[in-house]
Amino acid sequence: MKQVIAYYRVSTQRQGRSGLGLEAQQNAVLNYCKLSGYEVIREVTEVKSTRKDRIGLLQALDLCRQMKAILMVARLDRLGRDVEQIAGIVKSKVEIIVTDNPHANRFTIHILAAVAEDNRRRISETTKDALGAAKRRGVILGKNGTALSIANKKAAEDFAQQLSPTLKRLKTRGIISVRAVCRELNKRQIPTFRGDGRWHPSTVNVLMNRLKQTIISP
Secondary structure (H helix, E strand, C coil): CEEEEEEEEECCHHHHHHCCCHHHHHHHHHHHHHHHCEEEEEEEEEECCCCCCCHHHHHHHHHHHHHCCEEEECCHHHCCCCHHHHHHHHCCCCCEEECCCCCCCHHHHHHHHHHHHHHHHHHHHHHHHHHHHHHHCCCCCCHHHHHHHHHHHHHHHHHHHHHHHHHHHHHHCCCCEHHHHHHHHHHCCCCCCCCCCCCCHHHHHHHHHHHCCCCECC
């Protein structure tokens, strides 16, 4: 049975104390190990409010090298949020398994990180543009979250338009139900709006509604 070091990361002290997000990561790792024949020999949990000084991650990588174990995380964004960070981890030569994309190798992990970073950059730019436009129209930024809501909606609509050609191609192949589209997007490793994680029927449904396409209930 292959041995793994599980690495979990939550972003704030409050989340660390409450277990918010941590339990989901643990369940993902433990369920994957149970189904795939892996054994968790050590767990490293890091509570950070910044992206720098990832002491816990370095500790987990050292443990992997010492014990000749595999590093396992629930999602790619738990490893890092930018390409440079991911590249450094990939170069460490420690075998990595991301449970929501277990077939990804070193190369594809790097590519997925680059795509996710690009999506976040585009969303950030769209948000700034929308906030600027709202401000010029006289919207009081921050009031009841109106301006931010406008910006987020615009970013989501732009993202949906980017995926429109893909959904049209799937439709010509008869792939039109929510669940079928969900499976295909995950199979093609197409990032979600947030740039990480997997597609679910609910998120596909939202995407289709944004594009005002006819959907068939799953």
